[in-house]
Amino acid sequence: MATIFDIAKKAGVSITTVSRALNGYSDVNENTRQMIVQIAEDLNYYPNAAARSLQGKKTNTIAFAPLLNDHQEAEPFFKEFTGVLALASFRHDLSLLVTLVGKNRNLEEIYRELAGTGRVDGIILADIKPQDERIPLLQSLKMPFVAFGRSLDYERLNYPFVDVDGKAGVAKVVAYLHETGHRRIAYLAEPFTLAYARDRYDGYRQGLETAGLTEDPHLLGQNLQNEESVATVLRPMMELPEDKRPTAIIAGNDYLALHVLEMLPKFGFSPGKGENQVAVTGFDDLPFASFLQPALTTLRQPITSTCTVLLDLLVALIKNQDEPASLLTPGPGTTLVGPKQVLLQPELIVRASA
Amino acid sequence: MATIFDIAKKAGVSITTVSRALNGYSDVNENTRQMIVQIAEDLNYYPNAAARSLQGKKTNTIAFAPLLNDHQEAEPFFKEFTGVLALASFRHDLSLLVTLVGKNRNLEEIYRELAGTGRVDGIILADIKPQDERIPLLQSLKMPFVAFGRSLDYERLNYPFVDVDGKAGVAKVVAYLHETGHRRIAYLAEPFTLAYARDRYDGYRQGLETAGLTEDPHLLGQNLQNEESVATVLRPMMELPEDKRPTAIIAGNDYLALHVLEMLPKFGFSPGKGENQVAVTGFDDLPFASFLQPALTTLRQPITSTCTVLLDLLVALIKNQDEPASLLTPGPGTTLVGPKQVLLQPELIVRASA
DNA sequence: ACAGCCATCCGAAACGTTTTGGAAGAACCT
DNA sequence: AGGTTCTTCCAAAACGTTTCGGATGGCTGT
Numbered sequence: 174m175a176t177i178f179d180i181a182k183k184a185g186v187s188i189t190t191v192s193r194a195l196n197g198y199s200d201v202n203e204n205t206r207q208m209i210v211q212i213a214e215d216l217n218y219y220p221n222a223a224a225r226s227l228q229g230k231k232t233n234t235i236a237f238a239p240l241l242n243d244h245q246e247a248e249p250f251f252k253e254f255t256g257v258l259a260l261a262s263f264r265h266d267l268s269l270l271v272t273l274v275g276k277n278r279n280l281e282e283i284y285r286e287l288a289g290t291g292r293v294d295g296i297i298l299a300d301i302k303p304q305d306e307r308i309p310l311l312q313s314l315k316m317p318f319v320a321f322g323r324s325l326d327y328e329r330l331n332y333p334f335v336d337v338d339g340k341a342g343v344a345k346v347v348a349y350l351h352e353t354g355h356r357r358i359a360y361l362a363e364p365f366t367l368a369y370a371r372d373r374y375d376g377y378r379q380g381l382e383t384a385g386l387t388e389d390p391h392l393l394g395q396n397l398q399n400e401e402s403v404a405t406v407l408r409p410m411m412e413l414p415e416d417k418r419p420t421a422i423i424a425g426n427d428y429l430a431l432h433v434l435e436m437l438p439k440f441g442f443s444p445g446k447g448e449n450q451v452a453v454t455g456f457d458d459l460p461f462a463s464f465l466q467p468a469l470t471t472l473r474q475p476i477t478s479t480c481t482v483l484l485d486l487l488v489a490l491i492k493n494q495d496e497p498a499s500l501l502t503p504g505p506g507t508t509l510v511g512p513k514q515v516l517l518q519p520e521l522i523v524r525a526s527a
Numbered sequence: 528m529a530t531i532f533d534i535a536k537k538a539g540v541s542i543t544t545v546s547r548a549l550n551g552y553s554d555v556n557e558n559t560r561q562m563i564v565q566i567a568e569d570l571n572y573y574p575n576a577a578a579r580s581l582q583g584k585k586t587n588t589i590a591f592a593p594l595l596n597d598h599q600e601a602e603p604f605f606k607e608f609t610g611v612l613a614l615a616s617f618r619h620d621l622s623l624l625v626t627l628v629g630k631n632r633n634l635e636e637i638y639r640e641l642a643g644t645g646r647v648d649g650i651i652l653a654d655i656k657p658q659d660e661r662i663p664l665l666q667s668l669k670m671p672f673v674a675f676g677r678s679l680d681y682e683r684l685n686y687p688f689v690d691v692d693g694k695a696g697v698a699k700v701v702a703y704l705h706e707t708g709h710r711r712i713a714y715l716a717e718p719f720t721l722a723y724a725r726d727r728y729d730g731y732r733q734g735l736e737t738a739g740l741t742e743d744p745h746l747l748g749q750n751l752q753n754e755e756s757v758a759t760v761l762r763p764m765m766e767l768p769e770d771k772r773p774t775a776i777i778a779g780n781d782y783l784a785l786h787v788l789e790m791l792p793k794f795g796f797s798p799g800k801g802e803n804q805v806a807v808t809g810f811d812d813l814p815f816a817s818f819l820q821p822a823l824t825t826l827r828q829p830i831t832s833t834c835t836v837l838l839d840l841l842v843a844l845i846k847n848q849d850e851p852a853s854l855l856t857p858g859p860g861t862t863l864v865g866p867k868q869v870l871l872q873p874e875l876i877v878r879a880s881a
Numbered sequence: 882a883c884a885g886c887c888a889t890c891c892g893a894a895a896c897g898t899t900t901t902g903g904a905a906g907a908a909c910c911t
Numbered sequence: 912a913g914g915t916t917c918t919t920c921c922a923a924a925a926c927g928t929t930t931c932g933g934a935t936g937g938c939t940g941t
């Protein structure tokens with residue numbers, strides 16, 4: 174690999190001049206610059222990233238560090254999100270370092286390392302927990318970061334985040350179901366170790382309250398992660414006497430909803446919005462949602478705008494800028510909760526399942 | 528951030544000793560080592576990655592650099608693949624640098640930079656073209672890489688790759704359709720600028736030949752990428768007189784198949800394997816495939832094993848090892864085309880659509 | 882008492898950049 | 912002529928590691 178010395182030698186100047194020429198400083202003669210640029214091109218020179226970042230320069234790389242679940246697996250939503258995030262990073266001319274975080278090492282250690290080794294300019298956190306130790310950690314390390322999701326103490330800690338308003342979303346779903354005549358609405362919740370799971374559940378409770386319905390503990394499934402857990406929760410629910418049995422089931426995400434759709438027939442029910450059918454809804458609107466049978470009514474996560482805003486925030490933070498462009502004029506469905514705290518509204522997509 | 532100097536000062540030893548202690552060299556006293564390790568822990572020390580890689584050490588990072596399509600978008604398959612690859616990298620304790628490659632910069636330049644800046648130990652190539660300039664380029668740069676897919680001249684260039692045998696796969700589909708009575712089988716091909724598109728098409732032709740059928744140019748759709756292009760190709764095909772019209776359509780991938788399923792009714796046909804229905808098949812078996820209506824018959828890409836083998840190959844290459852573990856005993860459906868060239872068989876998943 | 886060996890440690894160089902703080906010379910002014 | 916101001920360049924330091932080639936001192940065996 175060609176180094177800056179090779180160029181300097183060939184050009185007959187010092188490495189200082191080469192560096193300054195290539196980095197667009199004004200104290201180098203235009204002819205000299207052109208010669209140097211030409212030589213650099215001929216030699217296929219690219220500045221060594223390590224040497225450069227050792228000098229305190231930016232790495233033009235950001236990390237995306239989502240948590241793996243208990244089974245050391247990535248959530249299906251993660252794939253979708255990562256893909257879009259990669260594209261958004263590409264548009265910002267940034268590389269994306271995907272570092273999955275599993276149970277193999279201490280959580281704190283991983284983030285300390287990510288911040289301490291200087292491989293990235295900033296970090297995108299995901300899978301925020303209600304009390305997330307990573308947030309004060311990164312704050313104390315002075316490492317630029319943006320969270321996708323928010324912890325309970327987001328006002329006090331005052332860190333930048335983008336979140337999708339699960340509470341308002343699910344409340345909207347409850348209202349919709351109530352309007353369409355449902356009175357016994359069940360909720361299938363993800364593990365409350367994740368902030369968004371609580372948030373969505375809060376929306377369920379708020380929706381019930383607004384609709385004048387009371388919460389029935391029999392209609393709540395908790396800590397749901399996979400097909401198996403849905404099965405254990407769904408059976409007793411559907412075996413309730415007719416006047417206690419849910420007529421609608423809100424699932425915390427599309428995958429849980431999928432399992433419900435597949436399982437309902439086993440318990441003698443069919444999913445859908447007709448008479449004697451059980452309404453089912455999801456959350457995310459993953460690509461398969463519209464193809465399910467019946468097509469899934471769900472809340473669409475605005476993944477693209479989420480990623481755009483996340484990156485705008487992070488880039489501004491890295492550059493020490495005040496306000497990222499995308500926040501100067503917040504679009505529809507965008508609320509600024511705090512100075513750099515953004516809440517996006519999910520969109521209710523009504524299909525055949527509810 | 529704590530540096531090696533801070534530790535040396537606190538421990539009262541030289542930085543050499545700290546470095547050697549932390550890196551497990553034997554020429555440091557056990558007591559000294561323990562003290563140093565303790566101090567490093569107290570100070571939350573992590574060796575600076577830039578300084579380390581400047582010294583010629585590994586970065587423990589590999590790049591995944593897939594191409595964007597003409598519209599600067601990522602293929603849907605990419606998201607699925609990236610997710611699995613990230614997980615596989617995690618298992619190897621590697622970080623994954625996702626660098627999308629679009630039309631914004633010279634292709635060669637991007638790869639030269641990736642190799643020249645020393646940010647990664649190896650590269651995983653995807654979207655291999657029939658003659659792919661990136662392969663000789665990386666070879667000449669002596670940068671370890673593995674390709675997902677293979678170019679036409681893979682024997683001559685003799686580079687390591689993992690590919691899914693699209694030819695054998697599609698041929699299998701043709702055979703299956705022939706067995707179930709189909710005689711006029713159409714094929715919808717992706718742009719031949721991608722190696723796998725040709726490969727799959729070759730499988731179609733081979734399948735026809737084996738079945739004793741002749742290829743009909745009216746039953747071939749070329750250069751298909753999106754819904755629109757499928758529409759323009761499908762109409763004339765379905766408007767052929769009954770004795771020329773295809774009774775089965777093989778799509779080059781699941782998304783093309785999805786469009787066909789959605790469009791067939793517009794032309795007065797229904798997809799499926801019944802009488803008077805048009806059979807439709809895909810390729811990939813993306814998560815939505817089984818939920819389509821009718822469920823899609825398709826060839827399942829073994830994404831997980833592909834990623835496993837890709838990484839095993841790459842890691843072995845980086846470490847200069849001879850044979851990666853996963854190749855010592857090739858599993859079923861795994862063929863060694865060359866020393867480090869692996870061909871995996873896709874699995875025919877028969878569902879309702881064909 | 883001396884050579885040889887082992888265990889333990891360290892100074893200094895090297896990796897490839899960027900940046901600081903000037904220096905040399907030309908040009909301009911008075 | 913002498914001073915000031917540009918323009919153009921550069922030497923050297925700094926970034927934080929790893930590694931090479933010893934150095935030191937204690938122990939062993941004769």
